[in-house]
Amino acid sequence: MRLYTTAQEFMAHPTGVNITTIVPTGNASQDTSELTLLIQMASSAIDQWCYQPLYAHQQTETTHVRPNQMGLEVRLSHFPVQQVVSAQWRQTAMDTWHTINVQAIDMFGTFGAGHKYIAYDFPYGGIYGWGQPPITVQTTYVAGYPNMQLAQAVTAGATSITVDSALGVNPGDTLKIYDGVQYEEATVAGVNGNTITLTSPLQYAHNAGVRVSELPDAVTTACILYTAYLIKERRAGSSIMMNGRVQPMNVIESEDMQLVREFLWPFRRVI
Known part of the structure; x- marks a missing residue:
């Protein structure tokens, strides 16, 4: 935790x-x-x-979904959803899993705010028969708010930070650096592992252990x-x-x- x-x-x-x-x-x-x-x-x-x-944490859950005209409308239990990592569906327990293209999904709301998505590439859509059982969908996703600590000290003017876990951090996010009177906010330019690049240099120096959070x-x-x-x-x-x-x-x-x-x-x- x-x-x-x-x-x-x-x-x-x-x-x-x-x-x-x-x-x-x-x-x-x-x-x-x-x-x-x-x-x-x-x-x-x-x-x-x-x-x-x-x-921010990774969650895998399985649910039953009845297709509609748009595809599979999947409600996730934890929120806010930051990323859908992978998803798959099958008709029965004897069926093989079919991969859902996570690039072809749409959130209800934006990532970081919603808790439901639509998979448009489901092949049957609205023609799936009413007498048939719901589709089983298994989704692995990241939910919650990024909440981490600096793994290394940074100097004023730094354009990147290294944290103990960058799970859930996305480009464009605003990070809050809680360091007393040296509190500041930084916008994320990109994420590579646990290293986060920033759109502009930091105003202050910060020690390792300072909390960085959304x-x-x-x-x-x-x-x-x-x-x-x-x-x-x-x-x-x-x-x-x-x-x-x-x-x-x-x-x-x-x-x-x-x-x-x-x-x-x-x-x-x-x-």
């Missing part, structure tokens, strides 16, 4: 949470390590609540709030002091976690 924020981003966010004592009697390095673990827990919980990973800011904010909630819960146990009075933990959940859910609703998969 991939983290939806970093310890450095969390510490720069105005959460009002003191992270210097996450580990009792611990030092700064231990606090940062524990904070990273809590961010990992929050990121995993977000994926579970949304019923899908929100970071993830919507709502998801990052949700992860920060979820992590803050985990820290408060750890410190408070079943209650927490608010306005001079001890309040049950569900008061904090009604504030932090309600906001988390509101931010994440657009990304929750219907199952």
Whole structure:
């Protein structure tokens, strides 16, 4: 899995949470390590609540589709779809698989926004008989938002970056480089493995480990709030002091976690 924020981003966010004592009697390095673990827990919980990973990932699924006049209209379960890697169809379990030309498909919406495609090269189209079973279609595709880290430090003026995974990155995408006051955005010119070339030079230097992402800011904010909630819960146990009075933990959940859910609703998969 991939983290939806970093310890450095969390510490720069105005959460009002003191992270210097996450580990009792611990030092700064231990606090940062524990904070990273809590961010990992929050990121995993977000994926579970949304019923899908929100970071770019490859998915293979099989579905039944009844052809129409245009061809095969295939709905994919994870979104947004960044790329259809391969697709194939067959009429029955005894039939051999037939390759679908992924160059002859059209997304409902654009790549990076849609979750359904039409395969125009299906040979039967609208003449497929109503008494016959639906076609079985197997699709391998990339869904989710690219969310990665710099694998190597870069200098100001660099026209390319190397990341730990460029899955889902396409030419024309806008990447957000989360590096505190040196935050900047860069447009993708091309992708070669894990090396991404940019349309214009970077304004700032960035160290390895800095997060580079197309993830919507709502998801990052949700992860920060979820992590803050985990820290408060750890410190408070079943209650927490608010306005001079001890309040049950569900008061904090009604504030932090309600906001988390509101931010994440657009990304929750219907199952």
